[in-house]
Amino acid sequence: MIKVVVDIRDLKIATTGTKTFLEEICKEFKKGPSGFQFYFLSTKGKPYTGKNKILKIKEHLLFFIWKQIQLPYQAYRLQANIVFCSDYFVPYFHFGFTTIPVFHDAFFKEYPSHYNWLWLKIFNTIGLGAAKKAAFIVTPTQYTLQTIHEQYHLPKSKIGVIYEAGKEITFNKITPTQFENEVVKTLKKKAYILHVGTFDKRKNIPKLIEAFAQLIQEGNYPDLKLLLVGQSANKINSNDTEEINQCIQKYQLENRVLQTGYVTDIELAYCYQNALLYIFPSVNEGFGLPLLEAFQYEVPVLIANNTCLPEVAGNAALSFNPYEVNDMANKMKELLDSPSLQKEMIALGQERLTYFSWEKTSSLLLSVFKEAVKEKV
Numbered sequence: 001m002i003k004v005v006v007d008i009r010d011l012k013i014a015t016t017g018t019k020t021f022l023e024e025i026c027k028e029f030k031k032g033p034s035g036f037q038f039y040f041l042s043t044k045g046k047p048y049t050g051k052n053k054i055l056k057i058k059e060h061l062l063f064f065i066w067k068q069i070q071l072p073y074q075a076y077r078l079q080a081n082i083v084f085c086s087d088y089f090v091p092y093f094h095f096g097f098t099t100i101p102v103f104h105d106a107f108f109k110e111y112p113s114h115y116n117w118l119w120l121k122i123f124n125t126i127g128l129g130a131a132k133k134a135a136f137i138v139t140p141t142q143y144t145l146q147t148i149h150e151q152y153h154l155p156k157s158k159i160g161v162i163y164e165a166g167k168e169i170t171f172n173k174i175t176p177t178q179f180e181n182e183v184v185k186t187l188k189k190k191a192y193i194l195h196v197g198t199f200d201k202r203k204n205i206p207k208l209i210e211a212f213a214q215l216i217q218e219g220n221y222p223d224l225k226l227l228l229v230g231q232s233a234n235k236i237n238s239n240d241t242e243e244i245n246q247c248i249q250k251y252q253l254e255n256r257v258l259q260t261g262y263v264t265d266i267e268l269a270y271c272y273q274n275a276l277l278y279i280f281p282s283v284n285e286g287f288g289l290p291l292l293e294a295f296q297y298e299v300p301v302l303i304a305n306n307t308c309l310p311e312v313a314g315n316a317a318l319s320f321n322p323y324e325v326n327d328m329a330n331k332m333k334e335l336l337d338s339p340s341l342q343k344e345m346i347a348l349g350q351e352r353l354t355y356f357s358w359e360k361t362s363s364l365l366l367s368v369f370k371e372a373v374k375e376k377v
Helices: 017-029 053-077 117-133 142-152 205-217 241-250 265-273 289-296 309-313 325-336 339-353 358-376
Strands: 002-007 036-041 082-085 098-101 137-139 159-161 192-196 225-229 257-261 277-280 301-304 318-320
Touching (some): 002 017, 002 358, 017 036, 036 053, 082 358, 098 137, 137 142, 142 159, 192 205, 192 265, 192 289, 205 225, 205 241, 205 325, 225 265, 277 289, 277 325, 289 301, 289 309, 289 339, 301 309, 309 318, 325 339
Parallel strands (some): 002 036, 002 082, 082 098, 137 159, 192 225, 192 277, 225 257, 277 301, 301 318
């Protein structure tokens, strides 16, 4: 019996793809795969996520204590074979167990100015040092593997690619009148282009708004809206909310660009299900879960032609240069004006989905766990 400790503390603070990954993989682990025993561990209180600098430093220290003292101690007491952490950080010292972290991207190295100096210090010393001592490092795409190798100087032989999947959202017989979100209540079916994600600078949302403004200037889409589902980024230096709002005002799109803020899973499902198109203009992603979620809801997809997005989408999405507003606007127009192309993209999206499932992700992780224990012996 292989005993695996899963650190689920991140469920208390994560809001995007990292939370989806941990939620969905825990669901799979809780199904009780043969030969494994899982322990799901977390801190007692809720981590501080506010903007007070003193309290943020205190939270970083509490995080360090959890990862490097409390978590390994509990794993030792449980006689665990493996400690699995989905948030980049694993225990530095091993007490009868080995460790496996998930590196979703290399943003700590690529965007150091977006992070608190103490957080970066902890990652660059303890975090990277612990990763180098881990049995394996899991990452979601070949692109991310290459980036992690180049940015962090970690050996490729130690990094394994395991694809993720879309968020499993189901709902039955729910009408918009039952929603709490006022923006979602007012949505008209197939009358908006959808984007889902935090207002992070790398999401490239101002360029998307500019491209949307260019698209509707022709006057051919009088009722078309752009729906932004998401919230401000929690990192001050990477938060693009002000720029986004300024861009909306510049092009006088207050009534055409809709912002939902936080939405529930059911409201998110409704947004996907009734979207005309989904667009992903990001200039850097580690995987891009919303892309697969759009496929699930049979929405035609447009993506930026960079980083991991072409790898994940395959031939099931139209691509554009995210730095070229004209290209982005033209690709939106091309897809909007061609119902036959929309149907083709939807069919290709359904086909592409067969490559991704949480069951597959879980199965591959279990294989990694087995290999890690075998190597340790």
